[in-house]
Amino acid sequence: MSKVLILSGAGISAESGISTFRDSDGLWENHAIEDVCMAGCLDTNEEATKKFYDARRVDIKAKTPNYAHKLIVELKQKYPNDISVLTQNVDDLFEKAGIADNEIVHLHGFLRELRCRGCNKIFEIGYVNQDNYAKECPSCKSKLRPNIVFFGEPAPKYEILTQELNKCELIVIIGTSGNVLDVTYFAQLTGKSILNNLEPSEAIDDSYFTKVYYAKATEAIGEIVEYVEEFLENTL
Numbered sequence: 001m002s003k004v005l006i007l008s009g010a011g012i013s014a015e016s017g018i019s020t021f022r023d024s025d026g027l028w029e030n031h032a033i034e035d036v037c038m039a040g041c042l043d044t045n046e047e048a049t050k051k052f053y054d055a056r057r058v059d060i061k062a063k064t065p066n067y068a069h070k071l072i073v074e075l076k077q078k079y080p081n082d083i084s085v086l087t088q089n090v091d092d093l094f095e096k097a098g099i100a101d102n103e104i105v106h107l108h109g110f111l112r113e114l115r116c117r118g119c120n121k122i123f124e125i126g127y128v129n130q131d132n133y134a135k136e137c138p139s140c141k142s143k144l145r146p147n148i149v150f151f152g153e154p155a156p157k158y159e160i161l162t163q164e165l166n167k168c169e170l171i172v173i174i175g176t177s178g179n180v181l182d183v184t185y186f187a188q189l190t191g192k193s194i195l196n197n198l199e200p201s202e203a204i205d206d207s208y209f210t211k212v213y214y215a216k217a218t219e220a221i222g223e224i225v226e227y228v229e230e231f232l233e234n235t236l
């Protein structure tokens with residue numbers, strides 16, 4: 001648990017060429033969310049859902065982290081015990097920027113992983129297609145699925161989010177529309193708060209935030225990091 005919680009969403013990876021979905025009318029890479037990101041998709045639309053995540057996995061292989069990912073990783077490594085990094089993103093750009101597995105929490109899953117639908121075991125598969133990795137769980141023989149939290153499914157890592165929210169004194173929100181996580185409420189809970197998005201969102205009341213940046217993450221991140229460092233230096 002840390003004094004500073006950095007919580008990111010799809011917007012932080014937009015400048016690295018990975019599409020967000022709220023910015024394109026509820027579509028993600030031209031797919032309707034309800035077709036490939038909803039609880040039950042794997043029962044009603046299994047092949048298309050698998051294919052969609054196979055394509056997302058291949059897509060991120062060549063993508064590289066941007067300045068915002070890199071500065072956040074540097075900050076985390078400078079203040080390892082005082083900063084927690086949680087992301088809604090399923091891409092691996094923080095990892096490519098050098099963050100270690102135990103320094104980040106992917107609240108909504110991770111594209112490079114599959115999960116067994118029977119025993120819940122997790123398999124790191126890199127960037128390959130699901131069926132090229134395995135047709136079934138090597139341990140229990142159940143079907144495998146992308147390790148992604150679909151809408152309407154439980155998100156076990158929210159327990160960590162709750163613990164962090166109870167402890168943090170400054171929350172930094174970057175690149176999320178607030179449609180999935182109620183970031184206004186998080187700002188209400190926390191002493192100080194920073195919001196960075198491209199533009200206002202109808203799901204966020206920015207009047208609750210101490211500082212608001214409507215700008216590209218790569219442009220806002222320098223000032224955000226300065227604010228966090230000053231906050232930590234004054235409270236340590």
Ligand code: NAD
Nearest residue numbers: 009010011014020021022089090091175176177198216217
């Ligand atoms: P979202 O698509 O709903 O909203 C994107 C937000 O980012 C918007 O508020 C927009 O103003 C902001 N934004 C866009 N470009 C930006 C930039 N350059 N700098 C700063 N902000 C920018 O994203 P969300 O709230 O994270 O959506 C939730 C779900 O979307 C997550 O569960 C996530 O798993 C999924 N998702 C993830 C990825 C990814 O991993 N890269 C991509 C698409 C969707």
